[in-house]
Amino acid sequence: MKLTYYGHACFSVEINGKTLLFDPFISANELAKHIHVVEIKADYILLSHGHADHIMDCESIALRNGAKVICSWEIHEWLNAKGVTNTHPMNTGGKWTFDEFTVKCTVAQHSSSLPDGNYGGNPMGFIIYANGESFYYSGDTALTLDMQLIPLWANLKFAVLPLGDNFTMGIEDAIRAAQFTKTTNVLGVHYDTFGFIKIDHIDAVEAFRKENLELTLLAIGEQKDF
Ligand code: NI
Ligand code: MN
Secondary structure, eight states: OOOEEOOHHHHHEEEETTEEEESSTTTTGGGTTTSSGOOOOOOOOEOHHHHHHHHEEEEEEEEHOOOEEEEEHHHHHHHHTOOOOOOOEEEETTEEESOEEEEEEEEOSSSBOOTTTTTTOEEEEEEEEEEEEEEOOOOOOOOGGGGGGGGOOOHHHHHEEEOOOOSSHHHHHHHHHHHTTTOOOEEEESSSSSGGGGOHHHHHHHHHHTTTEEEEEOOOOOOEEE
16 A cells, blocks of 8 residues: 655545545644645545644645545534545444445544634544555544554554654654554654654664564655555
8 A cells, every 4th residue: 555644644545546644734734834735635625633743734625636535523513614524434433335445433542622722523533444554643632542442443554643642642652553553664743843743763663673673763754565
């Protein structure tokens, strides 16, 4: 599965000829000045929760591409009221099969308000299944025991986990999350963007390596085949 990293917790994955874009936050990311939102392609946009650093560029990308937005019921209603009507509402624990892939919404231990103060419903993570393979994006979350359920549902090829601490798991808990979900291949996200979440890249990769886990930290705009 070809993955492109757009900074913070935004990335896209190509599946069966379609582009799934996760948590678009590019235009206000000081580290992603070289990424142009108007050039981003998406057939589906998946939103883990309503915080601005996950949905800021959703509306413009969705409308320009005619992309379908997959999100909580509450964010779906909020987007519909703004004129973004190609949406698919879901909630924690639910699964749905689209034409090219299946999504299961997992528990995330976080909060989810929308930028205007509206309630965003439950924060979520996603397991994406396609062609006999699967991966997990946890969304913004603490380490939770619920992650131990994930191997019952999927044999993950890789997991996308936040590393920045302060607002989410930090490196130590992300290592435990990899162990709970039984994956050895982790893409780190949600680090370096703001002052509170800066990490030492070399230390992070080494901490994972000591547990026989492979941590990938991509440059913004970089691609990797998982
Ligand atoms: Ni958040
Ligand atoms: Mn966040």
